[in-house]
Amino acid sequence: MEEEFEFGFTEDPKFSVERYEEMIRNHDQYFFDAQAFENIIDYYIEKNDPAKALQVSEYARNQHPFAAVFLIKQAQLLVVTNRASEAFAALDKAAMLEASDADIYIIRGNLYESMERNTEALENYEKALDLAEETDEILLHIAYVYQNMGDYETSITYLKLCLKQNMENQDALYELAFCYDVLDNQEESVQFYQQYIDNEPYSYAAWYNLGNAYTKLSLFEKAIDAYDYAILIKDSFASAYFNKGNALVNLEKYAEAIEVYRQTFEYEQPNADTYCAIGECYEKLEQMDEARSFYKKSVKMDPKLADAWFGIGVTLDFEERYFEALHFYKKALDLDIANADYWFAIADAEYKLGHLPEAENAYEKVVELNPLDVDAWLDYSSILYEQKRLVDAIEVISQAIKNNPDAAELYYRMVAYLFAKGDYNEALNYLEMALASDPEKHYILFDYLPQLQENKVIIDIINRYCK
Numbered sequence: 001m002e003e004e005f006e007f008g009f010t011e012d013p014k015f016s017v018e019r020y021e022e023m024i025r026n027h028d029q030y031f032f033d034a035q036a037f038e039n040i041i042d043y044y045i046e047k048n049d050p051a052k053a054l055q056v057s058e059y060a061r062n063q064h065p066f067a068a069v070f071l072i073k074q075a076q077l078l079v080v081t082n083r084a085s086e087a088f089a090a091l092d093k094a095a096m097l098e099a100s101d102a103d104i105y106i107i108r109g110n111l112y113e114s115m116e117r118n119t120e121a122l123e124n125y126e127k128a129l130d131l132a133e134e135t136d137e138i139l140l141h142i143a144y145v146y147q148n149m150g151d152y153e154t155s156i157t158y159l160k161l162c163l164k165q166n167m168e169n170q171d172a173l174y175e176l177a178f179c180y181d182v183l184d185n186q187e188e189s190v191q192f193y194q195q196y197i198d199n200e201p202y203s204y205a206a207w208y209n210l211g212n213a214y215t216k217l218s219l220f221e222k223a224i225d226a227y228d229y230a231i232l233i234k235d236s237f238a239s240a241y242f243n244k245g246n247a248l249v250n251l252e253k254y255a256e257a258i259e260v261y262r263q264t265f266e267y268e269q270p271n272a273d274t275y276c277a278i279g280e281c282y283e284k285l286e287q288m289d290e291a292r293s294f295y296k297k298s299v300k301m302d303p304k305l306a307d308a309w310f311g312i313g314v315t316l317d318f319e320e321r322y323f324e325a326l327h328f329y330k331k332a333l334d335l336d337i338a339n340a341d342y343w344f345a346i347a348d349a350e351y352k353l354g355h356l357p358e359a360e361n362a363y364e365k366v367v368e369l370n371p372l373d374v375d376a377w378l379d380y381s382s383i384l385y386e387q388k389r390l391v392d393a394i395e396v397i398s399q400a401i402k403n404n405p406d407a408a409e410l411y412y413r414m415v416a417y418l419f420a421k422g423d424y425n426e427a428l429n430y431l432e433m434a435l436a437s438d439p440e441k442h443y444i445l446f447d448y449l450p451q452l453q454e455n456k457v458i459i460d461i462i463n464r465y466c467k
Contacts, residue, residue: 016040034069041073053077068098075107084111102132106141113145121145136166143175152179163196170205177209181216189213204233208240211247220247238268245277254281272302279311288315306335310342313349322349340370347376351383359383371403378413390421408438416448431458435465442466 016036023030032040037057044053057074071094075087088111094104109124125142129135139162146155156179162172173196180189193210200206211226227244230237241264248257258281261274279294292315298308313328326349333342347362363380366373377400384393397414404410411434418427435442442462446453453459 038069038073045077051081066097068094068101068104071097072101072103072107079107079111084115087111100131102128105131106138109141113141113148116148118145118149134165136162136169136172139165140169140172140175143172147175147179152182155179167200167203173203173205173209177212180213186213186216190217202233204230204237204240207233208237208243211240211243215243215247215250218250220250223247236267238264241267242274242277249277249281252284254284257281270301272298272305272308275301276305276308276311279308283311283314286318288318291315304335306332306339306342309335310345313345317345317349322352325349326353338369340366340373340376343369344373344376347379351379356383356387367400374400374404374407374409377404377410381413381417385417385420390417393417394421406437408434408441409444411437412441412444413448415445419449419452428457428461431461435462439465
């Protein structure tokens with residue numbers, strides 16, 4: 001015989017849950033009013049048990065077939081459990097019962113958004129906007145859809161509307177920074193956050209994003225001020241300490257940066273990136289033992305952090321332990337094979353070890369990856385020049401000039417090589433070009449071939465440009 005109990009929504013939700021679980025255990029049929037069922041579903045959602053919550057929504061639908069709310073809850077749960085087509089079906093049924101419920105269109109919009117069906121997502125969010133009381137989250141989602149479509153300008157418009165509705169919406173604040181970033185429009189970003197702070201001076205997120213925008217404009221002093229305000233408002237804001245540390249590094253205030261980086265450890269677990277950043281500061285201060293110890297901590301936490309392996313190499317290189325340095329440079333390179341800086345360091349270490357063919361190969365790689373690195377071209381050609389391979393050295397410099405037509409030092413180096421080869425007329429042509437580009441740098445020529453200081457023709461040409 002089935003027992004029927006009725007529980008009003010005035011019941012304590014916990015009591016409703018206990019009665020529901022008892023009903024399941026006893027294979028009974030109790031009656032719950034709609035509010036009690038909602039409480040039970042929410043309880044399981046909070047417990048992160050979507051399967052049980054779905055089961056409750058089925059019971060609720062059977063007992064309250066005309067309540068759209070349970071179809072909507074069911075749709076939300078079906079989304080979470082990746083059952084999109086069932087979720088759409090539940091929403092269609094809900095719309096037939098109560099077409100004016102904004103949640104129907106929000107969930108449908110979420111589904112279309114996740115499927116990258118952007119037009120349908122926008123249609124549903126627009127409908128939801130007309131029906132919902134609180135619209136900031138809907139506006140935020142519309143902004144996301146425009147981002148997916150690559151339309152960052154429109155996304156910014158909706159993010160600003162979202163913040164107009166709710167100044168506290170942190171996600172919108174960070175997304176705005178992201179959009180300005182993609183559009184490379186830091187000036188407007190600064191302007192926006194300054195205006196925002198005028199209205200909300202205690203928004204740590206706004207101060208933080210203002211700091212990031214200043215950083216990208218290389219206004220590091222201003223960035224530090226902004227990060228300081230963010231920290232003042234929220235003293236446990238680890239990211240603000242970390243970014244302030246980066247700004248201090250850019251100002252070459254390495255000892256101060258170390259202190260600030262260390263402060264992050266008070267508010268979050270130490271991580272590999274912070275250890276690596278501290279290592280780099282000690283490296284710049286030429287305190288190599290300290291630097292190495294932090295780089296080692298970094299790779300212990302994250303063996304895939306190439307910069308930290310590279311840092312260990314740099315500290316050994318500084319101590320002229322080139323063979324050991326090379327080992328660590330290569331470990332970094334294994335993790336980031338297309339990093340021109342790593343190849344450059346390897347080339348330099350191989351050269352210092354007297355491994356000229358290896359150095360030559362590495363330099364070739366550097367200029368292939370970064371043809372705008374003038375120093376790499378100069379070093380590469382030097383190795384060839386030292387081996388009396390003048391034709392090769394000249395060929396490398398002419399490639400360098402093709403890639404860097406404004407770099408005067410390349411022309412001066414070419415003059416030196418052409419003189420060494422005996423191509424005097426060609427050398428004088430290049431000397432004219434070098435002097436036209438930057439007459440102040442003519443000393444480069446004499447660094448390379450001091451005997452040219454005795455050459456009257458050259459001195460006359462130089463004097464024409466350096467009056």
